[in-house]
Amino acid sequence: MGETVQLRSARDGFAFDAWRETPADARRGGLVICHAIWGVTPHLRELARGYADDGYEVLVPSLFDRFARGFPDRDTDPAVQRRQMGFGEASGWGVDVIDAVQAAIEALKPPVFAMGFCFGGNVAWLAASRCQGLSAVSAFYGGQIASHFLADAPRIPTILHLGKTDELIPPHEVEAIRAAYPDLPVHEYPAGHAFVAPNGFHADSARLSRLRTLALFARSGGGRGEV
Numbered sequence: 001m002g003e004t005v006q007l008r009s010a011r012d013g014f015a016f017d018a019w020r021e022t023p024a025d026a027r028r029g030g031l032v033i034c035h036a037i038w039g040v041t042p043h044l045r046e047l048a049r050g051y052a053d054d055g056y057e058v059l060v061p062s063l064f065d066r067f068a069r070g071f072p073d074r075d076t077d078p079a080v081q082r083r084q085m086g087f088g089e090a091s092g093w094g095v096d097v098i099d100a101v102q103a104a105i106e107a108l109k110p111p112v113f114a115m116g117f118c119f120g121g122n123v124a125w126l127a128a129s130r131c132q133g134l135s136a137v138s139a140f141y142g143g144q145i146a147s148h149f150l151a152d153a154p155r156i157p158t159i160l161h162l163g164k165t166d167e168l169i170p171p172h173e174v175e176a177i178r179a180a181y182p183d184l185p186v187h188e189y190p191a192g193h194a195f196v197a198p199n200g201f202h203a204d205s206a207r208l209s210r211l212r213t214l215a216l217f218a219r220s221g222g223g224r225g226e227v
Helices: 042-053 078-090 095-106 119-130 171-181 203-222
Strands: 003-008 015-021 029-034 056-061 110-119 136-140 158-164 185-191
Touching: 003 056, 003 095, 015 029, 015 042, 015 095, 029 042, 029 095, 029 119, 029 203, 042 056, 042 119, 056 095, 095 119, 095 158, 110 119, 110 203, 119 158, 136 203, 171 185, 185 203
Parallel strands: 029 056, 029 110, 110 136, 136 158, 158 185
Antiparallel strands: 003 015, 015 056
């Protein structure tokens, strides 16, 4: 069973919540999962449990706690979508929550990896260039990577997962990322936006992107578990 824990930012001492899942058997490493605009949803908590079953100690930091606290009980909620998008914009689409990601990294024993979805995909991309203590990053459909953060070159092994029919990330932005980082794996899937989440789920794409993520982590130090 997962639990809520509290972490603290080194920037100003701000305390924020995170969801924690631990492996039942051998530990392969730590994993920070960065949420989409909806927050630490039931889906994200379930996803964290799945990676814990694969041997990872997982933290899902609540990146919007400076704006509003609490984990949602729904995966999406149209009634609060505008508010949540406002939180994303107010955070600089991820820039101002990097301190929370760093705190989560430091709360985990190495090797530590990161992944994120949508807004969290931006954050994971930024973490690959701005955070210390990460071994690899897997970023899913971050909508502002090409438009805002193309100059933030990853300093560690990083892969991207994008949907071929994602209207929020048009083809010219995908090509801009590829042109800027020709050696960085940019995987495209026959799906739209949020293909791992319930609201856009595409089973084959979710499965393959997960396998590629686990393979990246294994190549980057998470291949041998410790009891």
